[in-house]
Amino acid sequence: MKNTKVKALLASTDFLKEIQVSGWVRSFRSNRFIALNDGSTIHNIQCVVDFENTPEALLKRITTGASVKINGTLVESQGKGQTVEVQVTKVTILGDADPEEVKRTILQPKRHTLEFLREQAHLRARTNTFGAIMRVRSALSFAIHQYFQQNGFYYVNTPIITGSDAEGAGEMFRVSTLDEKNIPLTEDGQVDYKQDFFGKETNLTVSGQLEAETYAMGMGQVYTFGPTFRAENSNTSRHLAEFWMIEPEVAFCELDGNMDLAEDFIKSVLKYVMETCPDDIEFLENRLIQEDKSKPQAERSTMTLREKLNFVIDNNFKRVSYTEAIEILRNSKPNKKKKFKYLIEEWGADLQSEHERYLVEKHFECPVILFDYPANIKAFYMRMNEDGKTVRAMDVLFPGIGEIAGGSQREERLEVLQERIKEMGIEEEELWWYLDLRKFGTVPHSGFGLGLERLVLFATGMGNIRDAIPFPRTPLNAEF
Ligand code: 4AD
Ligand code: MG
Numbered sequence: 001m002k003n004t005k006v007k008a009l010l011a012s013t014d015f016l017k018e019i020q021v022s023g024w025v026r027s028f029r030s031n032r033f034i035a036l037n038d039g040s041t042i043h044n045i046q047c048v049v050d051f052e053n054t055p056e057a058l059l060k061r062i063t064t065g066a067s068v069k070i071n072g073t074l075v076e077s078q079g080k081g082q083t084v085e086v087q088v089t090k091v092t093i094l095g096d097a098d099p100e101e102v103k104r105t106i107l108q109p110k111r112h113t114l115e116f117l118r119e120q121a122h123l124r125a126r127t128n129t130f131g132a133i134m135r136v137r138s139a140l141s142f143a144i145h146q147y148f149q150q151n152g153f154y155y156v157n158t159p160i161i162t163g164s165d166a167e168g169a170g171e172m173f174r175v176s177t178l179d180e181k182n183i184p185l186t187e188d189g190q191v192d193y194k195q196d197f198f199g200k201e202t203n204l205t206v207s208g209q210l211e212a213e214t215y216a217m218g219m220g221q222v223y224t225f226g227p228t229f230r231a232e233n234s235n236t237s238r239h240l241a242e243f244w245m246i247e248p249e250v251a252f253c254e255l256d257g258n259m260d261l262a263e264d265f266i267k268s269v270l271k272y273v274m275e276t277c278p279d280d281i282e283f284l285e286n287r288l289i290q291e292d293k294s295k296p297q298a299e300r301s302t303m304t305l306r307e308k309l310n311f312v313i314d315n316n317f318k319r320v321s322y323t324e325a326i327e328i329l330r331n332s333k334p335n336k337k338k339k340f341k342y343l344i345e346e347w348g349a350d351l352q353s354e355h356e357r358y359l360v361e362k363h364f365e366c367p368v369i370l371f372d373y374p375a376n377i378k379a380f381y382m383r384m385n386e387d388g389k390t391v392r393a394m395d396v397l398f399p400g401i402g403e404i405a406g407g408s409q410r411e412e413r414l415e416v417l418q419e420r421i422k423e424m425g426i427e428e429e430e431l432w433w434y435l436d437l438r439k440f441g442t443v444p445h446s447g448f449g450l451g452l453e454r455l456v457l458f459a460t461g462m463g464n465i466r467d468a469i470p471f472p473r474t475p476l477n478a479e480f
Contacts (some may be wrong), residue, residue: 001018001020001071002020003020003038005021005038005040006021006023006036006038006041006044007040009021009074009086010084011046012084015074015075015076015100016075017073017074018071018072019068019072020071020186020353021038021047021070021086022067022068022069022094023036023037023038023045023072024037024038024066024068024126025062025066025067025097026064027109028063028064028176031049032060032319033046033048033049034048034049034062034068034070034088036086037107037131039131042128042131042280043082043279045084045085046079046082046085047070047072047085047086047088048085048086048087048088049088050088050089054091057409058480061093061096061262062093063096063097063098063099063102064099064108064109065097065105065107065126066093066094066097067094067097068092068094069091070086070088071092072088072089073086073089073318074086074087074117086157105120105123106124106126108278112127114467117129118466118467118472121470121480122480124470125470128283129287129467130326130467131280132277132280132283133456133460133467133468134386135277135280135472136242136273136277136284136460137452137456137469139272140213140455140456140459141225141272141452144225144269144452145278147268148248151221152220152221152263153223153248154222154223155224156211156212156215156222156223156224157226158205158212158224159205159208159226160206160226161175161198161202161203162203162204162205162211162284163201163202164210164431165203167206167379171230171231172203172204172230172231173203173204173231173241174201174203175198175203175204176197176200176202178196178199178200183199183414192333200314204228205228206227206228208245208247209229209247209249211353212249212447213249213434213445213447215249216445216447217437217442217443217445220250220251220252221247221248221249221251221400222249223249224246224249224250225245225246225247225452226385227240227243228244228245230243231478233475237464238353238402238457238461238465239474240453240469240473241473241474242469242473243469244451244453244469245449245450245451246449248261248448249445249447250445251443252444253443253444253446254446255371256409258394258407258447258448258449259394262394262405262407262448262450263289263316263369266312266396266455267312267313270309270312271313271331272429273459274310274313281306281309281460282306284305284460284461284462285304285306288301288305288343288460289304291385305460305461308399308400308461315405317366317367317369318366318368318369319368319371320359320368320370320371321370321371321372322373322374323347323390325355325359325370326347326349329344329351329358329359330344332358332362334358334362340352340355341354342354342355348374348376348377349377353402356370356383356397357400357402358397359397360397360402361400362478367396368396369394369396369397370395370397371395372392372393373391373393373395374390374391375389375390375420378391378393378423379408380417380420382433383408383410383411383412384411392409393406393407393408393409394406394407394408394444396448396450398454398458400458401457403454404450404451404454404455404458405448405449406448406449407446407447407448407449408447408448409444409446412438412442412445413442414435414438414439414442417435417438418435452468453465453469454468
């Protein structure tokens, strides 16, 4: 007999039907009521065991954490909070879970701290919180592909191991280093790939943008969606050393079109999760309400999770230039001390996350797209404005998160790009292929990158990015 998922059983009205369901025991009450979960939904299904006709030895093995296969009949439930339950005819233990051992794990049914859950990331999928988060993450990933596929974009896979540094920021994980003074050669004078595989310094990619640009310059509209790596200090609640980035790249598109795309895209995928994961979102919303109760009044959120999501979906993102933002920040009194930790002294300074969050949460009270940043704080590939000082950059800022996406219109003019590359001290030969795109049929084009985990953080209301990815990679943390 085939298993039916708990989610399908809970929605079924096929009463008296013989069914089979397999899952993990969340709890076993009064030698009678199994709360069974199979990961298909936040909800458990109640399975009622006929304990008088079940051997004592078998009952003893139905413990929290054990895996079981249950055969029985689906019936209407008399119990509170559930519409259906399973009248068990047969329990098969698939895998035992020793109650004494379970005590040291997060399977123990009680409230655990998120820190403790992180230490047992291999068991997090068995908890309600992580089941809900990861179902939302999965739905978001699907919605992301669906959005681009339905809007005429092609999915391109850009390299994971790369010889270029897209951001020019020097925050890369080394794959191989070639000592240029001591290149290993074979007897016949070729570079010996057994000693240096690529014959070139290579790293894990920090962004697929530059390679995505090459495909946009032929296929028109493309997107990447893959893992990216940054050896930056990720001891914050917003940074990971390994994260998944979505990067659309669009030919014949200027900055305004890029902003329109980012806004429409983000709204669309958030709408999708609200529609397809209502139970998980409701669970996460209640979790936040519980969490808020232990906080001082001033720190509690004024909106529920669903209100926040709807707010983003229903309201226009405010578009503000860097220069306007700096003026606002200079004239602001963010708190009782009336000061930011980092003061914006002059035009040209980079914004810190406290500034970004102030603009979004206190000043505009809605998502903000900041654009036209000073050239000197942004990457070499961004298109120079007529003023010669600012570039056509944009950052999308979200409440509780700060920067959720960043992008730009790209510099499509060969001479201007060469000039910028020189100014930034980058070797032109390193980017010969990138410059070729400007030599043969260059066009205005734009794109952005959005970190999946930051979007998951927003959609789930979680506070730490380590809880938005199954196995977070941060300094001194690669256990799994
Ligand atoms: O702003 P970033 O560095 O932009 C780029 O990499 C561009 N090449 C993107 C493009 O235009 N195609 O990164 C883009 C986004 C950020 O807005 C943030 O959401 C996420 O990637 N991000 C991180 N997420 C988690 N951990 C980190 N260490 C991240 N660094 C960036
Ligand atoms: Mg950025």
